[in-house]
Every structure is written in C-alpha cells, then in structure tokens.
Amino acid sequence: MYTIFMLKKYEWFLFWLTCFTIAIVLCVRLWTLVPLYTDSALRSRTQALIQATAQREGWLLSGVSIQHISDESVQVHYRAYHRGRDDVQCYTISQRTGALGSCNES
Numbered sequence: 001m002y003t004i005f006m007l008k009k010y011e012w013f014l015f016w017l018t019c020f021t022i023a024i025v026l027c028v029r030l031w032t033l034v035p036l037y038t039d040s041a042l043r044s045r046t047q048a049l050i051q052a053t054a055q056r057e058g059w060l061l062s063g064v065s066i067q068h069i070s071d072e073s074v075q076v077h078y079r080a081y082h083r084g085r086d087d088v089q090c091y092t093i094s095q096r097t098g099a100l101g102s103c104n105e106s
Contacts, residue, residue: 035069045095046074053093053100071095075103 036043046069054061059078067090068075074093079086090103 032068033066035071036066042069042071049074049093049095049098050076052098057100 036046046066050064050066051061053059054064060081063079063081065077065079066074067077072095074095076091076093077088078091079088092101092103093099094101
C-alpha cells in the first residue's frame with residue numbers, strides 16, 4: 001500500500017517536470033519569433049516576402065520554417081518533400097531586396 005502511494009507521488013513529480021520541460025522548449029523556440037508578434041508591419045512584410053520567394057522558387061509553403069528574423073533578413077529552413085530522405089536547406093532572404101542566399105554566404 002505504501003509503495004503505491006509513493007509511486008503516485010513520483011508520477012505527479014514526473015508529470016510536472018515534463019510540463020516544465022516542454023514549456024521551456026516552447027519558450028526558447030518562440031523567443032526567436034518575438035519580432036513577428038510585436039511588429040505588425042514586419043509581420044506583413046515577412047509574410048509577403050516568404051510567399052513571393054516560395055512562388056518564385058517553386059517551394060511549398062508547408063516546407064518553409066522560420067528560424068531567425070530581423071529587420072534586415074529572415075533565415076529559413078526549407079524541406080523539399082520527396083520520396084525517401086528529405087534534406088533541409090538553410091536560406092537567408094533579404095528583407096530589403098528579397099534576394100535569396102545560402103546561410104553560409106551571410
């Protein structure tokens with residue numbers, strides 16, 4: 001009887017530890033996207049920029065993931081959906097000119 005009570009106590013501890021860990025991971029991921037939440041002009045400019053780049057390059061929007069954003073550039077990871085292993089490429093898109101470059105070039 002005592003071991004069952006102790007197990008439940010540890011289950012709650014593990015539950016809250018898991019919730020805390022997930023919250024920390026989400027906060028770290030969302031922190032890079034804070035400029036999109038706070039600046040509506042940057043948000044609309046970035047949306048138009050990514051949509052235009054995806055259309056120009058023939059990308060699916062579902063394959064684009066924003067990694068870092070600033071007033072000068074947007075760093076994205078693009079995953080082309082093919083059969084088999086999907087490689088992820090890193091690109092930097094200039095906010096001013098819309099030029100697409102590799103992350104290594106920046």
